Amino acid sequence: MKRNAFLLGAASGLAVVGHTGGFFSRALAQTAAPAGDRVLVVVYFQGGNDGLNTVVPFGLPAYYTYRPTLAIAQNDVLRINDTIGLNPQLKPFKDMYDKGQVAIVQGVGYPNPDYSHFRSTEIWETAAPDKYASTGWLGRYLDGVNVPSGNLFNAVAIADVLPEVLVADRVDVAAIAQLNGYGLTSDRSKTLGRDEFHAFVADNNVPFRSPYLAQVASIEDHAQRGSEELPKLIAGYQPAASYPETPIGRSLALAAQVIGSKLGTRVLYVQLGSFDTHTTQRATQDRLLAEFANGISAFYTDLAAHGDERRVLTMTFSDFGRRVAENGSRGTDHGSAAPVFVIGGGVKGGLYGEHPSLDALDAGNLRFTTDFRSVYATVLEKWLQRPAPAIVGPGFAPLPLLT
Amino acid sequence: MIAHMAAPTSAARYRPSGPLDLATALEPYGGPWGTRQAAHLYRRAGFGGSPDDVARATSAGMRASVDGLVRFAASSALPAQPPLADDRPNPGRSSALAAAARAGVTPQSDAAIVEARQAIARAHRDNLIAMEMWFLDRMINTPAPLQEKMTLFWHGHFTSAYQKGIPAQALVNQNELFRANALGNVRELTLAVSQDPAMLRYLDNAQNVKAHPNENYARELMELFTLGIGNYTETDVRESARAFTGWGIDRDDHFRDFPVRHDDGSKTFLGKTGNFTGRDIVEIIFTQPAAARLFAKDLLNFFVYSDPEPALVDAVATVIRANDYNLQPVMSTVLRSNLFYSDRAYRALVKSPVQFVVGSYQLFGVKQSDLVALGALRRMGQILFLPPNVKGWDGGAAWLNSQTVLTRENFASSLIAKMGNAAWMQRATVSMDPAKVSRALVAMILQGDVSPASTANLTAYLSGNNVSASTVLSVENADERIRGAAYLTMAMPAYQLA
Numbered sequence: 001m002k003r004n005a006f007l008l009g010a011a012s013g014l015a016v017v018g019h020t021g022g023f024f025s026r027a028l029a030q031t032a033a034p035a036g037d038r039v040l041v042v043v044y045f046q047g048g049n050d051g052l053n054t055v056v057p058f059g060l061p062a063y064y065t066y067r068p069t070l071a072i073a074q075n076d077v078l079r080i081n082d083t084i085g086l087n088p089q090l091k092p093f094k095d096m097y098d099k100g101q102v103a104i105v106q107g108v109g110y111p112n113p114d115y116s117h118f119r120s121t122e123i124w125e126t127a128a129p130d131k132y133a134s135t136g137w138l139g140r141y142l143d144g145v146n147v148p149s150g151n152l153f154n155a156v157a158i159a160d161v162l163p164e165v166l167v168a169d170r171v172d173v174a175a176i177a178q179l180n181g182y183g184l185t186s187d188r189s190k191t192l193g194r195d196e197f198h199a200f201v202a203d204n205n206v207p208f209r210s211p212y213l214a215q216v217a218s219i220e221d222h223a224q225r226g227s228e229e230l231p232k233l234i235a236g237y238q239p240a241a242s243y244p245e246t247p248i249g250r251s252l253a254l255a256a257q258v259i260g261s262k263l264g265t266r267v268l269y270v271q272l273g274s275f276d277t278h279t280t281q282r283a284t285q286d287r288l289l290a291e292f293a294n295g296i297s298a299f300y301t302d303l304a305a306h307g308d309e310r311r312v313l314t315m316t317f318s319d320f321g322r323r324v325a326e327n328g329s330r331g332t333d334h335g336s337a338a339p340v341f342v343i344g345g346g347v348k349g350g351l352y353g354e355h356p357s358l359d360a361l362d363a364g365n366l367r368f369t370t371d372f373r374s375v376y377a378t379v380l381e382k383w384l385q386r387p388a389p390a391i392v393g394p395g396f397a398p399l400p401l402l403t
Numbered sequence: 404m405i406a407h408m409a410a411p412t413s414a415a416r417y418r419p420s421g422p423l424d425l426a427t428a429l430e431p432y433g434g435p436w437g438t439r440q441a442a443h444l445y446r447r448a449g450f451g452g453s454p455d456d457v458a459r460a461t462s463a464g465m466r467a468s469v470d471g472l473v474r475f476a477a478s479s480a481l482p483a484q485p486p487l488a489d490d491r492p493n494p495g496r497s498s499a500l501a502a503a504a505r506a507g508v509t510p511q512s513d514a515a516i517v518e519a520r521q522a523i524a525r526a527h528r529d530n531l532i533a534m535e536m537w538f539l540d541r542m543i544n545t546p547a548p549l550q551e552k553m554t555l556f557w558h559g560h561f562t563s564a565y566q567k568g569i570p571a572q573a574l575v576n577q578n579e580l581f582r583a584n585a586l587g588n589v590r591e592l593t594l595a596v597s598q599d600p601a602m603l604r605y606l607d608n609a610q611n612v613k614a615h616p617n618e619n620y621a622r623e624l625m626e627l628f629t630l631g632i633g634n635y636t637e638t639d640v641r642e643s644a645r646a647f648t649g650w651g652i653d654r655d656d657h658f659r660d661f662p663v664r665h666d667d668g669s670k671t672f673l674g675k676t677g678n679f680t681g682r683d684i685v686e687i688i689f690t691q692p693a694a695a696r697l698f699a700k701d702l703l704n705f706f707v708y709s710d711p712e713p714a715l716v717d718a719v720a721t722v723i724r725a726n727d728y729n730l731q732p733v734m735s736t737v738l739r740s741n742l743f744y745s746d747r748a749y750r751a752l753v754k755s756p757v758q759f760v761v762g763s764y765q766l767f768g769v770k771q772s773d774l775v776a777l778g779a780l781r782r783m784g785q786i787l788f789l790p791p792n793v794k795g796w797d798g799g800a801a802w803l804n805s806q807t808v809l810t811r812e813n814f815a816s817s818l819i820a821k822m823g824n825a826a827w828m829q830r831a832t833v834s835m836d837p838a839k840v841s842r843a844l845v846a847m848i849l850q851g852d853v854s855p856a857s858t859a860n861l862t863a864y865l866s867g868n869n870v871s872a873s874t875v876l877s878v879e880n881a882d883e884r885i886r887g888a889a890y891l892t893m894a895m896p897a898y899q900l901a
Contacts (some may be wrong), residue, residue: 050840116566119792132794134801161782164791175806184809186816186890196860196868200880201894205854208897210750211417211709215803216896279520304648312851329516 015193019056038258038383039266042138042165043248043292045318048117050285051338051366052324053105054090055355059083062358066325070281070332080104080351089290092297093341100349101300102341103401105375107356109337109368115319117276117334125165127392137376138401140265140391141167141384147171148264152226153233156250156258166269172222177232181252183227198224227325228274234261239307241298244290246394248272250388252299260306263308275318278331288365300344313383313402315375323364337368340375346403353399374399417709417799425714428742429722438463439850440744445483446901447706447752448472448738449548451762454830454847466829469738473586473731475547485537487571488526488542531572532777533548535787538578539772542761549734553585555757556705559630559795561596563605565788571599573656574788586731589698589723590689593629597681598650598658606793609651611644612664618644625688634693635673635800646679651674689728693891702733707743709799711719715742750852754800756783758901759811763818763893766848768825779814779816783807815893820887831885837865837876840885844892852897861888 053070057063058077065363077085078094084106086094096102110129114120123129127137135143138155147154153174157166160177167173176182201220204213237257243249251270258265277284296314303309319339337356356366373396377388382402389395404676416548441460445452449472451596452460460468484513542551565574577599583590596602597620598643603609608620619645625635649665670679673687688694699719703711719737737743754762763769778787784807790796833843841861845853865884867874892898 105429118564118566132792134797160806161784162804166433167804175804182809184816185813186820196863197894200857200860200891201896203854203857203895203897204851205856206897208750208852209420209746210900211419212751212753212800212803213896214898215800216753216808216899219803219805219808220894220896220899223808226805227809266865279517329520350707 002316016187017348019069025355038204039308039312040138040379040384041255041268041270041312041314043296043314043316043341044163044269044271045275045288045292045316046271047276048120048319048334049275049288049338050277050281050328050332050335051321053281053285054087054289055106055301055339056087057083057355057358058085060355060358066328066358069330070326073079078382080286084351084355087286087289089286090293093293096297096300096343097349101347102343103347104350104351105340105342105370105399105401106351106377107337107366107369108340108353108372109321109366109370110372113336113365113368115320115336117122117265117319117336120334122164122374123162124317124319127376135169136163137391138165139171139173140267141380141386142168142171142173142267144386144390145266145384146213147266151264152222153258153263153265155269156255156265158254159269159271163269163271166267172219174222174226174230178250179231179234180307182230210211231273231390234258235265237261239302241300241302243298244291246272246295248291248295249298252295253302256299256302256306256308259308259312277322278327278333279329281331296343303344309344310346313347313379314341314343315379316341316343317372324361324366325364327341336362336365338366340372342375342379342401348401348403350401352401367394370399371396378402413659414633415710418712419708419751420577421747423712423747424741425712425718428715429736429740430719431739432741432744433739434741434744434748437461438846439749439852441468442850443749444468444472444738445548446754446758446762447552447743448734449552450758451765451901452540452548453765453768454827456765465739466745469735472547472549472738473735475550475585478547478550479543481538481541481544485533485571487530487533487575490523490526490530490571490795492523492568514755527565527571531565531786531788532774534565534571534575534578535777535780536772536851537575538787539761539776540770542757543764543772544770550582550585553669553730553734554581555755556702557581557585559790560701561592561599561602562790562793562795563599563601564790569601569604570656573599573604577601578788584893586734587729589728589730590685591747592625593689594682594685596628597624597647597685600652600658603650603652603658608647611648611650612661613645613648613666616641616648616666618642620644621647621684624684627794629688629697630691630693633692639672640674643679643684645670646672646684647681650681685702687725692720692724695723698728699723702737704798705736706737708748709719710806734790750897752901753799754899754901755796755798755802756785756807756811758786759899760814761781763815765861767818767822767827767889769818769822775817776814779810779817782810783814803899811899812890812894815898816890819890819893827889828882828885831889832881835876835878835881837862840865840876842886844885848889848892849895849897853892853895857895861891864888864891 004180053072056072056077058074059082064071072087076088079085111155114123125136125261130341154171156168157163157173157175159175161172162175201224202217204217218345234257237260239253243253255268255270275288303312317340318338320334320336322332322335327333343359351372358371373392376392377396378398378401380386380388380391381398438457438461442457444460445457542586545551563577564576580595580599606620606623607617610662611617618640622640626632645666649661651661667678669676672679673682675687696716700711700716703719722736760780784802785796830847831843833839841858845851845858865876865888
């Protein structure tokens with residue numbers, strides 16, 4: 001197998017490369033917060049983000065062959081090394097990379113890739129490519145850590161539907177599209193008087209028995225109280241950055257507010273999209289990547305101003321990468337492997353893994369070089385400090401990208 | 404394609420407590436019959452029904468009510484088909500692009516390409532809305548509720564989704580197939596599903612040809628649709644996939660058996676050897692006791708209670724085999740049984756989002772679904788014609804989290820606010836005595852299944868409860884307060900349970 005020139009060979013097939021080497025890298029590495037205080041933020045690039053136009057292999061001639069209209073010109077790429085660089089729209093994010101705040105894991109995927117949005121996203125969210133799991137990998141994490149059952153905000157999804165990644169057996173996760181609109185729309189629930197209403201929705205002294213009754217009553221109670229209390233709990237937070245007026249900007253501003261309000265939240269989820277760029281990809285993807293870069297930059301500026309940047313690790317994922325060759329509509333179709341970003345927290349900045357070869361494709365798609373469960377195992381063991389095998393299965397060694 | 408690991412064993416966490424009396428479980432029920440039992444029957448064999456439906460079933464008695472449900476009333480008055488837009492990719496487009504490329508001509512402008520894509524995306528969106536509303540409106544207005552409930556059951560069992568280029572019409576046709584075979588013969592339905600154009604695309608059998616066998620359909624047929632993991636081997640998957648080669652679709656999206664694509668070599672499947680076709684595979688599957696057990700378990704989970712005892716599953720499987728997989732007598736037995744009317748089965752299921760919405764419409768006499776309902780269903784986690792994966796909807800506890808529960812309550816609120824003064828309001832407005840009105844509401848919406856404290860709270864609300872200047876329920880404030888009280892009743896835990 002021919003390896004790309006930029007790769008420093010390593011027995012594991014993984015290597016730290018890029019501009020940060022040796023002493024410099026260690027000096028820039030982020031010092032992490034104590035374990036109990038740590039937060040994980042996952043950013044979902046909805047729709048399948050094209051990895052090749054995000055982390056651009058401008059040094060591989062095949063890239064320009066496969067992408068006659070979509071390729072990013074060499075001069076425009078924000079260079080990381082002589083082969084790899086970032087989409088120019090990621091400029092604020094590149095600045096974070098240059099400060100050692102970003103690890104880029106290349107070629108992340110799983111065996112026998114599925115090209116359905118639903119199924120492939122489900123695989124990423126459940127970490128179960130070989131079966132239909134009923135919980136998400138972060139749901140299983142929450143189930144395993146004995147989070148306080150009285151806390152309504154152990155995990156928060158900033159989305160209007162609870163994503164499968166946070167579906168747990170024992171922990172009820174709040175899903176909040178935006179603060180304005182989270183909760184009951186009817187003021188009838190208030191005219192009764194707060195205490196009576198809660199007694200009412202949590203009524204379990206009933207003339208029947210049902211194996212679901214206690215759970216329904218408890219979740220109704222959580223939903224009522226959570227939607228009432230959250231706005232008050234986070235009202236005192238003053239953002240210290242100017243967030244872009246974009247959906248991801250607003251979501252990350254709310255995430256920082258929840259984190260900074262110290263509610264005991266361990267996991268947050270935000271999303272942006274749609275990256276499903278079958279047609280005229282450049283305009284759509286460039287806009288979304290710029291929104292991501294500006295949002296995440298403001299987020300870490302804000303966190304830093306509140307002394308929270310070392311408590312918060314952020315990780316991205318998407319449905320899949322996209323087909324290597326562009327299609328006839330200046331877009332790309334569903335593909336397989338793509339890069340994952342790991343940001344902030346105790347990250348050792350740099351490039352990880354091996355960029356997938358453009359010369360040995362699998363039916364027009366990239367062959368993955370790092371299994372996504374190794375990235376999850378890294379986050380679980382090195383950041384959240386939980387054994388990974390119970391959550392993502394055995395045999396996925398953590399990557400050396402966290403201190 | 405899915406490779407496989409053993410399914411996690413169920414902890415039976417949601418099985419009702421208390422012992423099962425297996426000896427009498429499937430014997431006909433002879434106990435008390437009243438509004439609670441009638442409403443229970445309508446929640447399970449339908450979506451809840453209107454107060455009038457429940458009143459009629461209460462006076463008709465158990466036998467006549469079950470007979471009326473398992474023998475479907477004619478539903479010809481309902482809309483037969485939703486209005487659909489052409490959602491096929493423009494057949495000329497890709498070839499035109501390729502021809503232009505070959506000729507060295509600049510292909511169509513970006514704007515033209517974008518416009519074509521957007522037209523298909525619009526058709527997709529509009530079709531999904533039309534299909535969802537069509538199915539919902541059938542469920543709401545049907546004179547044969549069990550037929551629609553079984554159609555929903557089959558939709559979650561033999562799943563296909565509006566994806567992968569499947570035309571909307573093919574999914575509507577599949578839905579009609581489920582409806583036509585709602586309580587028919589399961590073996591015949593399984594064969595029909597194996598030749599259904601939407602299924603042939605959804606699980607890739609249209610690409611299953613001798614030169615390149617595709618195991619996706621064969622595998623899911625056994626794992627999820629008929630036998631369950633542990634009742635077949637990987638060899639059985641490969642051999643049956645060979646038997647299904649050649650079953651595909653023609654240019655008009657109809658089923659076609661392509662002999663040249665079929666592998667007509669010998670296959671060994673579940674211990675039998677022969678030159679099998681897909682038809683033979685289905686026949687062999689249904690000789691396996693595991694098939695009857697799988698359908699028994701799924702029907703019990705959907706209609707009676709979660710995590711049924713293995714002995715109960717076996718008992719129902721015996722009834723299924725005794726009836727050669729004809730479901731009408733099977734469901735007739737279940738819906739008349741001691742088991743079905745036992746305390747252990749009562750409110751022992753979580754309403755699915757579809758049942759929550761359809762049942763609420765029926766309760767309040769609203770006849771037509773709308774975009775508010777579709778949006779609520781999406782946030783509650785159930786989009787008709789878009790099940791999350793081939794396994795269908797998990798159901799049970801998976802329907803419940805803070806977000807879905809808030810959505811349920813907000814949906815109830817919006818429904819209450821916009822409906823006219825229908826029959827339900829007259830039924831509730833028995834007098835201007837708040838205690839009597841609260842009892843009437845609790846009886847109509849929950850058959851009295853609330854605590855005395857909640858009834859008292861509701862009475863206090865109807866009385867003005869010190870937040871209103873007027874502490875008297877009067878003709879002037881009755882409409883507003885009774886709507887509010889109905890909403891609050893729907894927010895109680897019992898209303899989430901079927």
